Amino acid sequence: MMYWDGNMGGWGYVLMTISFVLFWGAVIAVVVLLARALGPGNRSHNLSLGHGYAENLLAERFARGEIDENEYTARLDVLRRGPRR
Incomplete structure (x- = not known):
């Protein structure tokens, strides 16, 4: 039971x-x-892009006025040349 x-x-x-x-x-x-x-705040995929990400970051700094045109072009040239050996 x-x-x-x-x-x-x-x-x-x-x-x-x-x-x-x-x-x-x-x-x-x-x-x-x-x-x-899936949100817009996900930037981890940008870190693997290499110099493209660095160039975008440099362009943002130039647009905000943190660096002048001479510094921008000099750093952009270094980025595009690659690391010195």
Whole structure:
């Protein structure tokens, strides 16, 4: 004869709470990871572009007025020549 009258008991509520937290934590983690991977703030792909990324960064500094035209052209020439050996 079963004496389970619909009551889960103490351990049933504990396991239900733990599984609830784990499930929603996983759902939130997936949403956050997708948002970070697909969002406009992801610049990690630019780091692998090499001198193209450096040239863009240099052009941004020139556009903001951080460097003058002479410094811009000199640094751009160095970037395009490559490293000295």
